[in-house]
Amino acid sequence: MECNTETIDGVAVVHLSGDVDMRSANAFEAQFLPVIESSAGKRVVLDLAGTRYMSSVGLRVIMKAAQAGRQLDVTLALAGPNEDMREIIQISRFDKIFPVHDSVAAALAAE
Amino acid sequence: MKIRIWGCRGSLPTAPNAREVRGKVVQALAMAGGRTFESPAAIEQFVDAELEFPLRGTYGGESSCVEIDGGGEEFVVCDMGSGLREFGLDSIRRTGSEGDGRVYNIFLSHLHWDHIMGFPFFTPAFNPANTIRFHGGHESIEAVLRRQQEDPCFPVPLDWMQAKFEFNRVRPGESYEIAGFRVSVVEQHHHGLSYGYRFEEAGRSVVYSTDSEHNLEQMDQEQRFVDFFANADMVIFDTMYSLGDAITIKQDWGHSSNIVAVDLCQLAGVRRLCMFHHEPIHNDRMIHDVFLETVRYEELVRREGAEPLQVLCAYDGMEIEI
Numbered sequence: 456m457e458c459n460t461e462t463i464d465g466v467a468v469v470h471l472s473g474d475v476d477m478r479s480a481n482a483f484e485a486q487f488l489p490v491i492e493s494s495a496g497k498r499v500v501l502d503l504a505g506t507r508y509m510s511s512v513g514l515r516v517i518m519k520a521a522q523a524g525r526q527l528d529v530t531l532a533l534a535g536p537n538e539d540m541r542e543i544i545q546i547s548r549f550d551k552i553f554p555v556h557d558s559v560a561a562a563l564a565a566e
Numbered sequence: 567m568k569i570r571i572w573g574c575r576g577s578l579p580t581a582p583n584a585r586e587v588r589g590k591v592v593q594a595l596a597m598a599g600g601r602t603f604e605s606p607a608a609i610e611q612f613v614d615a616e617l618e619f620p621l622r623g624t625y626g627g628e629s630s631c632v633e634i635d636g637g638g639e640e641f642v643v644c645d646m647g648s649g650l651r652e653f654g655l656d657s658i659r660r661t662g663s664e665g666d667g668r669v670y671n672i673f674l675s676h677l678h679w680d681h682i683m684g685f686p687f688f689t690p691a692f693n694p695a696n697t698i699r700f701h702g703g704h705e706s707i708e709a710v711l712r713r714q715q716e717d718p719c720f721p722v723p724l725d726w727m728q729a730k731f732e733f734n735r736v737r738p739g740e741s742y743e744i745a746g747f748r749v750s751v752v753e754q755h756h757h758g759l760s761y762g763y764r765f766e767e768a769g770r771s772v773v774y775s776t777d778s779e780h781n782l783e784q785m786d787q788e789q790r791f792v793d794f795f796a797n798a799d800m801v802i803f804d805t806m807y808s809l810g811d812a813i814t815i816k817q818d819w820g821h822s823s824n825i826v827a828v829d830l831c832q833l834a835g836v837r838r839l840c841m842f843h844h845e846p847i848h849n850d851r852m853i854h855d856v857f858l859e860t861v862r863y864e865e866l867v868r869r870e871g872a873e874p875l876q877v878l879c880a881y882d883g884m885e886i887e888i
Contacts, residue, residue, distance in 0.1 A: 476829075477788070477829070510825075511823070511825040511828075512788075514809060515782050515809075518813050518814070519782050522782070542863075542866060546808075546825065547808060547809040547825050548808035548809065549809070549810050552810050
């Protein structure tokens with residue numbers, strides 16, 4: 456599991472590669488949370504294109520990050536999930552909480 | 567070991583209304599498509615083979631009550647939701663004229679109303695020959711049961727029930743030999759705390775873990791539950807909410823999700839997950855859809871080469887052989 460961050464048009468895009476489960480959740484949190492905390496007033500896009508699947512622990516890290524970001528006026532969107540990840544997002548009802556875009560480009564183009 | 571679900575609904579008993587039953591009948595007849603059945607057996611074959619569970623049955627609406635039957639003389643039941651009434655009557659039917667002098671062991675997850683409301687209607691408690699043993703982690707079991715039956719809430723005070731009552735306080739981390747089972751206890755996160763129980767007998771094990779929230783702030787606690795569930799033949803787990811709801815608008819409401827259930831059971835090497843404590847605002851179709859989604863989620867996150875976790879969805883009247 457690894458997170459690489461780049462800034463595109465003022466948006467922090469976090470490229471997540473690898474699966475997130477109980478074994479890798481702490482590392483995901485350690486890498487993802489600081490991006491949120493340093494993006495006050497900005498948009499953050501979590502690029503899931505390199506993630507095969509994510510268990511509830513990873514989903515909860517996303518929620519923790521979103522809650523931390525809310526106080527800093529950070530808005531979080533998800534982008535590029537494969538078919539399995541899209542199903543996991545739907546089953547967990549995270550699609551009711553976060554905007555989910557087909558790609559990073561689509562997320563950047565969205566208001 | 568046999569598990570009987572007498573009540574699987576969370577928070578508040580429910581019942582399908584006439585409109586819902588009519589809707590099932592209409593859909594069932596539509597599925598029959600004008601066919602003629604030559605015998606009741608042919609009708610039963612059609613119902614069982616071609617109608618989905620929410621159409622041919624119902625998940626039911628009694629609040630939490632689960633019997634753990636190890637074949638011993640003493641009864642063992644978890645929680646006293648409204649399902650306890652039917653359990654009590656069935657236990658009398660099963661024991662018949664030899665039913666006097668029975669011991670009923672009741673394990674309480676906690677003392678919220680939906681988990682104790684069946685007790686005033688528990689017929690065996692009116693038999694002076696019977697013994698009711700309450701096991702739980704809360705100190706106030708007797709006081710709470712008395713309060714529930716005081717005026718003006720209920721016309722029959724606890725003392726009018728003539729069975730012998732015994733109260734046994736259990737402690738998390740400890741194990742006990744009760745009614746032929748080795749029983750272990752775990753403390754759970756819920757308003758006022760709740761307790762989960764693991765029952766082991768003759769190499770078989772079942773865990774009853776309801777009204778247990780696995781929230782964002784306590785993710786480091788999850789190994790504790792993985793250890794408690796380890797290699798269980800079945801875990802009965804509170805799957806009341808979606809993960810999204812459980813950690814946002816319903817955070818700190820004390821319940822968990824189908825997603826966390828699957829993850830913990832997979833990590834623990836559990837054989838079967840029994841979804842339990844169904845959301846009272848969900849009808850049969852909605853519960854069934856969540857059940858199918860949970861089966862699918864288990865497939866999606868199953869590790870390569872791992873044994874599948876069988877997912878069941880509790881319904882009132884369900885019997886599971888362990």
